[in-house]
Amino acid sequence: MSRSRQQVIRMLALVPYLQGNDGVPVNEVAAEFGVTPKVIRDDLRLLMYTGTGEYAGELIDFDLTALERDGIVHIRDAEFMTRPLRISAREGIALIVALRTLRASASGPELTVIDSALAKLESAVGDTGAAVDVLLDEVDPVIHGAVVQALSTGKRLEITYATATRDEQSDREVDPRRLFTEQGKLYLEAWCLTAQDLRFFRLDRVLAARATETDAEDHDAKPRDLSDGFFTVGEETPYVLVDLHPRAHWLTEYYQVDLLEENEDGVWRAKIYGADWGWLRRLVLRNAGSVTVVEPQELRAQVIEDARVALQAYDEVVTSS
Numbered sequence: 001m002s003r004s005r006q007q008v009i010r011m012l013a014l015v016p017y018l019q020g021n022d023g024v025p026v027n028e029v030a031a032e033f034g035v036t037p038k039v040i041r042d043d044l045r046l047l048m049y050t051g052t053g054e055y056a057g058e059l060i061d062f063d064l065t066a067l068e069r070d071g072i073v074h075i076r077d078a079e080f081m082t083r084p085l086r087i088s089a090r091e092g093i094a095l096i097v098a099l100r101t102l103r104a105s106a107s108g109p110e111l112t113v114i115d116s117a118l119a120k121l122e123s124a125v126g127d128t129g130a131a132v133d134v135l136l137d138e139v140d141p142v143i144h145g146a147v148v149q150a151l152s153t154g155k156r157l158e159i160t161y162a163t164a165t166r167d168e169q170s171d172r173e174v175d176p177r178r179l180f181t182e183q184g185k186l187y188l189e190a191w192c193l194t195a196q197d198l199r200f201f202r203l204d205r206v207l208a209a210r211a212t213e214t215d216a217e218d219h220d221a222k223p224r225d226l227s228d229g230f231f232t233v234g235e236e237t238p239y240v241l242v243d244l245h246p247r248a249h250w251l252t253e254y255y256q257v258d259l260l261e262e263n264e265d266g267v268w269r270a271k272i273y274g275a276d277w278g279w280l281r282r283l284v285l286r287n288a289g290s291v292t293v294v295e296p297q298e299l300r301a302q303v304i305e306d307a308r309v310a311l312q313a314y315d316e317v318v319t320s321s
Contacts, residue, residue, distance in 0.1 A: 010035070011043050011050075015060065018075040026071045037071075044073065092125035101181055139186055139203040147188055147203065150211040151176050157190065157216075160208040161201055169207065174199070175216035191219045200254055237273050240280045241294040244268040248290035255283075269294070281306070 010033055017032070018024065030037040044067065047060045063074035096118065103114045150157045157174050174190035177198070181187070185202055192199040198221050239258075244251060246266045252259055261269040274280040277299060284291050284303050293300040 007043065011047060014043060018073055022074055024073055026067065026073055029073060092121055096121050096125065143206050143209045144203060146209040146211050147176060147179065151179065154216050155211045156214040158210045158212055159206050162205045162207055175219065191221055238277055238280060239271045239273045240299055241271055243292040243294060244270055245290045248287050
C-alpha cells in the first residue's frame with residue numbers, strides 16, 4: 001500500500017480514536033497506530049486543515065501547547081465528524097463527475113466500491129437534468145490491472161513503453177507513484193530507473209506491464225504539482241527554442257513542448273516552456289551535449305558561459321590532482 005493511502009486510512013481512524021481518548025500521550029497514539037510520534041505529529045498538523053469549511057468551528061483543531069510542551073493530544077472542534085455531511089446539489093454533481101472520472105481509470109475491486117458510492121450519490125442528488133459522461137482513451141485492462149496492483153502493493157513495475165514521437169520501444173523498470181488523468185489520457189507517474197528521475201508514462205502507450213516482487217523505493221522525489229493542470233501555457237509563459245539531439249527526445253514526453261521540426265539527422269527543433277528562465281537554463285545545462293539553445297540569444301550566451309566556467313573549474317581540479 002502506498003504511503004499516501006496509508007496516511008489517509010490512518011487519519012480517518014485518528015479522529016474517532018482521539019475523540020474517545022482525549023488527553024492521550026502522543027507516544028501512546030503512535031504505538032497504537034504502529035508509527036513514530038513524529039508521524040502522528042505530522043498527521044495532526046495536517047488534520048488542522050480538515051473540516052467542513054474554513055472558519056473556526058468548521059476545522060479540526062488541537063491544543064498545540066499541550067502537544068509540543070507535554071506531548072499530550074487534546075482534540076477540539078471535531079464534533080461535526082459525528083453529524084451527517086450535508087452537500088448542495090452542485091457539490092453532489094461535482095462529486096459524481098469526480099467519481100465517474102475515477103471509475104474510468106479504476107479496475108478490479110475498486111469498481112465495486114466506486115459503483116456503490118456513485119449509486120448512493122446519484123440517488124441523493126436526484127435528477128439534475130444534466131447527463132455527464134467521462135471518457136478516457138482505452139487502456140488494456142491487463143496492463144492497467146498490473147499498474148494498479150503494483151501501486152496497491154508497493155512493488156516495482158517492469159514495462160515496455162512505446163514512444164509516439166519516434167518508432168521505438170524500450171523496456172524499463174519503474175517505481176510507481178500515482179495514476180492520474182489529464183485531457184482524456186491516463187498517466188502513471190513513476191521513478192524511472194533508466195533515467196534516474198521521475199517520468200510520466202501514458203498508459204495507452206504501455207505495451208506490457210508486470211508487477212515484480214521487488215519493493216518500490218521512494219527515491220525522496222517530490223511529485224510534480226498538477227494543481228494548475230498538466231499542460232498550462234499562456235502568452236507570458238517563458239520558452240526557449242532548442243535543438244534536441246536523440247538522447248534528449250524524452251523531454252518531449254515529460255515537459256510541455258511544441259515540436260516544430262524533425263530533421264533527417266535525428267535533431268528536433270522545439271519550444272520548451274518553463275516556469276521561469278532560471279529553470280529553463282538549468283534544464284539545458286542538465287542535458288548538456290543533447291540540447292542546444294537556438295534563441296533567445298541572451299539565454300544561449302548565458303548557457304555557453306556557464307558551461308565554460310564549469311569546464312574551466314573541472315580542468316583546474318584535474319590539473320591540481
